[in-house]
Amino acid sequence: MPTFYAPDAAPGHATYLLPEDESKHAVRVLRLAIGDAVTLVDGRGTCYAATVTEANPKRCNLRILKEEVIAPRPTYTHVAVAPTKNLDRMEWLVEKAVEVGIERLTFLRCARSERRDLKLERLEKIAVSALKQSGQAWLPQLDELTDFEDFIAEIDPATTFIAHLEAGERTALAQVIGTAPRCCVLIGPEGDFTPAEIDLALDRGVRPVTLGASRLRTETAALAAVFTAQVVREL
Template sequence: MHLFYQPEPVQHLTEEDSRHAVRTLRLKTGDSITVTDGHGNRHSAVITQADARRCQFRIRDTQTTVPRPFSIRICVAPTKNLDRIEWFIEKAVELGIERISFFYGQHSERRALKLERLEKIAVAAMKQSLQSFVPILDEALSFTDFLKTVSEDQRFIAHLSDQKPPVSLLKAAATGGRYAVLIGPEGDFSDAEIHQAVSVGFQLVTLGPNRLRTETAALTACQILNVIQWEY
């Protein structure tokens, strides 16, 4: 299957996808393709003009994908090395995620983040994994302002405590929920940030006995929440 992304209600591919379809995949007029708008609609289509700048298509049939009965929101402090966050986004989208939020903590080393490249990575991962939804990517906020945006009913903050270890996310999360998981920066959360999160309903959890890098912890949390939905 050749899956392409066109978020607008038009019947031509984006310039990037047009170039990929015609020059890389060597698709021709009359070839079948599948196009998603990133909001759950998937169109079966046929190419009507194989132009590398503006590949046009005609929709033959449309199917709407129902959103998952649960949602995962990973909230993470951007890493100093942006490649690590890019890697996390790619893999999290492949696994399945509804929303990725960014915040700046007291110990954050990176204080600037541009979403344009991250959004392109998310779209590419969606197409590669043959999904129909592009996750929401939120602009980075201060930790205090970010907490005001959280409406999910199941809220967790991952922290490897030196004292009595908290319950694992695997045991704390109930199936079928709307999840928000906080993942700290390289320098971890400050004590004040932990208290602040707990005061608005976040539960301290652990992702295991090992100390994980920020992007590894974020992906681990995403996978745990996906795994507990599976039926064996």
């Protein structure tokens, strides 16, 4: 059944008008007709069962038949990652992280970052598309680029872990997450965090972790952290 993102849908409303771009997609691409069933999701936990009442490519009208509130996951996964110079790799990360299950994704500006600015509009659209494709009801929070020092000053060190490649004792992420309901994992740029950044994090009480024996690309490491958090908690 086709799913549409409806961030302005409100409980109790009997009808909903799709925006023009979604109306065009519904009527011209999906060939929806009057009486066809669709699903709306608002990204805040509510899904709506609806039917088409007006199949106009400029204004596709829907009748809302039923509402269902989906509870958020009992766990909260937050990954903070330094975006790569190639934005395609961050787009891939956003898509896959949303599909696997993530609550928040923060982009870090580190000393060795290749990308110093980032526009979220394209990434937000990809997150919405992944939300619809994976049948989820909660849209993750995407944060603007944040300086590493500012981010470290605000985190809860008890639930935060840093995956770095410097020498020193590190524990497998799967072993330290356990059944903790919340976690935040820091992933550095291609050149890794600097020793000064690692020291700053450790001084704050952030624990060092490893994601395995292989040296992973930034986006792969970030997705591995998301996947590890979900799998460990499910088991």
